[in-house]
Amino acid sequence: MPRYIKIILWGCSGLLVIVALAVLIAATFNWNHAKPWINKQASQLANRPVAIEGDLSVNWLRPKEQTGWRGWVPWPEITAQQLTVGNPEGSTLEGNMAEVKNLTVVINPLALLDHTIELPRLKVDEANVVLNRDAEGANNWTFTKEDAKDQPPSKWQFDLQQVQLSRARVHVIDVASKLDMNAELDTLQEASKEGYGIGFKASGTYNDADIKGEGQAGDILSLRAGGNPFPLQGKVSVGETTIGIEGSVTKPQQLAALDVRLSLAGNSMADLYPLIGVTLPNTPPYSTEGRLIGMLEGDDDKWRYENFKGVVGESDLNGTLEYQIRKPRSLLTGQVESQQLRLQDLGPLIGADTSDVKDKGKKDVVKPPPGQVLPVDPISTKAWGTMDADVKFKGRKILRDKDLPLDNIEAHVKLQDRVLSLTSLNFGFAGGTLSNTITLDGRGEKLQADMDTAARHLKLKELFPGAESMDASFGELHGDATLKGQGNSIAELLGHADGEIKALVSRGTISRFLLEAAGLNVANMVIAKLFGDEQVVLNCVAANFGVRNGQMQIRVFKLETEDTTVDVTGGINLRSEVIDLDVRPENKSLRIFTLRSPLYAKxxxxxxxxxVQVGPLAARAGAAIALGVVATPFAALLPLLNTGTNESNDCEPVVGESDKKKSRPDQAQEKQKPENPRDSWPSNQPRP
Incomplete structure (x- = not known):
């Protein structure tokens, strides 16, 4: 046999003997002798006392997960009994952070060559854990030292792949959020087909509200990238809010993905803010259920509440909402529909409190000064800066008070950098339609408001409460309003408003009792002075108001009945709420001329x-009307004549003739039929 072959054989034999001796020593070595050294190293690494007070043993396993030669390298399975982990150095907390009766961990030794501490499996049995965070935010579960940030990052990486828990108790104390909760985890006697192996119960308090919950989860928590989703099912109540989930979590160590059925129920959506961090209004009692998907791998986390169905008060809601966490503001988008909508449930959106749970911190509504009626309660825009929004809403059937004749509603709500826009806010109202575009800019000290409103085919019979009981015919109201203003309350906005208001009322019937029921005090008193208690058949009412810096000035206001024409001039100061109007009736029949006298409204x-006016003012008023002098033109009202109806419009002669009096006084008595209303509709506006 050649010499070099003998050398190789002896070398291999020696290596095998060394390996065999190492395996024999490792298998028979009493690892309890190594506990002092292990305790010291672990304490320094964890920055707190760590001690193995019971037995320490090591078993060697052949890894089934490995193939090839790596499958022949044994993995140590280390079991430590009576393990204690104290609180950080300098902590004033009493007792230990964790006490574990049995801890078993498997280590991949080959991963150490890549500076990776790979733990394929970690099993914890009978553990007591206390997690604590004080009011300043310092906690006992951070294992790195404060000066570690100034040191270069470690070359070593930690890879925990699977965790199995049984008979574990966790006590969480968070002084900052007023959380004090106990949770118990235990292995289920029989594993379910869904993969549940551990049951859990929770109790405690959160923000002085009781916490109760229970559920079940998978027995082995898979932390490996691309591992199986971890099943989770539970129901937790926090105060009056109940939360239910059923689904799975992927890569729980990073919370990379969440896919669960989520149900919520409570007295008010505002109570959810401490739980989800999203500002929601006070609402009536609610409940909802849908699919919650969390996409959390990256800087911009996304939460999607998909195909949810819920109830708020007596209103139903369904749709999909997505919440994206981003800089500088988070974004809420989605579409929501309601088949049955109760207006009382929308009260919170405009500041009304309809919930059974009162907001303890809510201040009292500010009352208007003596002698004024416009609301002065401040409009708060603080919450507008917390997030952006782009949400579309549709309400099909509306349950309403009989005095508020609303129908279908469509709204597109946008919130961008404290600017709230309702690019379309459309209602079915009083048998007609109300179309609105509203912009509220809350970026400055004063709220900037911009509103465009168009009313078409509003039925007087539905506008006035109690009109159905009257044996009379009723006409329609058409109008446009464009207003801009600034202020932090409705009264202040109107007191600084600029714009224009136009309205036409076709043939209809009114009375003082009808106006009194509608709360129109000034109109009620004027009608009573002119016509008494009798019902009055209107041929037309035409009005055009100019608004400048809160001063609402009448450009045109003409009311025509079968035997009387009434002109109104003057204005209303929306800032001081002072009225200054002149009402000038003209009788069509000379035989009753003396029965009508000019009025004032102050x-x-x-x-x-x-x-009733007296003296020269009344005489001048009558003379002006007799000469057919019109202070301002009716031209702005002409587009309202075309309302998309084939019926004759009684306002056409009034508006058309009055406008001709202004442009051609010499032909004031000439009657000319205006052009077809359909031909005069502006090309840039849709027909109602």
Whole structure:
């Protein structure tokens, strides 16, 4: 036999003997002798006392997960009994952070060559854990030292792949969020087909509200990238809010993905803010259920509540909402529909409190000063800066108070950098339609408001409460309003408003009792002075108001009945709420001329004063009307004549003739039929 072959054989034999001796020593070595050294190293690494007070043993396993030669390298399975982990150095907390009766961990030794501490399996049996965070935010579960940030990053990586828990108790104390909760985990006697192996129960308090919960989860928590989703099912109540989930979590160590059925129920959506961090309004009692998907791998986390169905008060809601966490503001998008919508449930959106649970921190509504009626309660825009939004909403059937004749609603709500826009807010209202575009800019000290409103085919019979009981015919109201203003309350916005208001009322019937029921005090008093208690058949009412810096000035206001024409001039100061109007009736029949006298309307919106004018003012008023002088043109009202109906419009002669009096006084008595209303509709506006 050649010499070099003998050398190789002896070398291999020696290596095998060394390996055999190492395996024999490792298998028979009493690892309890190594506990002092292990305890010291672990304490320094964890920055807190760590001690193995029971037995320490090592078993060697052949890894089934490995193939080839790697499958022949044994993995140590280390079992430590009576393991204690104290609180960080300098902590004032009493007792230990964790006490574990049995801890078993498997280590891949080959991964150490790549500076990776790979733990394929970790099993914890009978553990007591206390997690604590004080009011300043310091906690006992951070294992790195404070000066570690100034040191270069470690070359070593930690890879925990599977965790199995049984008979574990966790006590969480978070002083900052007022959380004090106990949770118990235990192995289920029989594993379910869904993969549940551990049951859990929770109790405690959160923000002085009781916490109760129970559920079940998978027995082995898979932390490996691309591992099986971890099943989770549970129901937790926090105060009056109940939360239910059923689904799975992928890569729980990073919370990379969440896919669960989520149900929520409570007294008010505002109570969810401490739980989800999203500002929601106070609402009536609610409940909802849908699919919650969390996509959390990256800087911009996304939460999607998909195909949810819920109830708020007596209203149903369904749709899909997505919440994206981003800089500088998070974004809420989605579409929501309601088949049955109760307006009372929408009260929170405009500041009304309809919930059974009162907001303890909510301040009282500010009352208007004496003698005024416009709301002065401040409009808060603080929450507008917390997130952006782009949500579309549709309400099919509306349950409403009989005095508020609303129908279908469509709204597109946008919130961008404290600017709230309702690019379309459309209602079915009083048998007609209300179309609105509203922009509220909350970026400055004063709220900037911009509103465009168009009313078409509003039925007087539905506008006025109690009109159905009257044996009379009723006409329609058409109008446009464009207003801009600034202020932090409705009263302040109107007091600084600029814009224009136009309205036409076709043939209809009114009375003082009808106006009184509608709360129109000034109109009620004027009608009573002119016509008494009888029902009045209107041929037309045409009005055009100019608004400048809160001063609402009448450009045109003409009311025509079968035997009387009434012109109104003057204005209303929306800032001081002072009324200053002249009402000038003209009788079509000379034989009753003396029965109509000019009136005045003064006072305030809250306390109006209507009376008969006397002296030269009344004479001048009658003379002006007799000469057919019109102070301002009716041209702005002409587009309202075309309302998309084939019926004759009684306002056409009034508006058309009055406009001709302004442009051609010499032909004031000439009657000319205006052009076809359909031909005069502006090309840039849709037909109602």
């Amino acid at each position: 006072g305030t919106l809250k306390d109006p004063d209507v009376g």
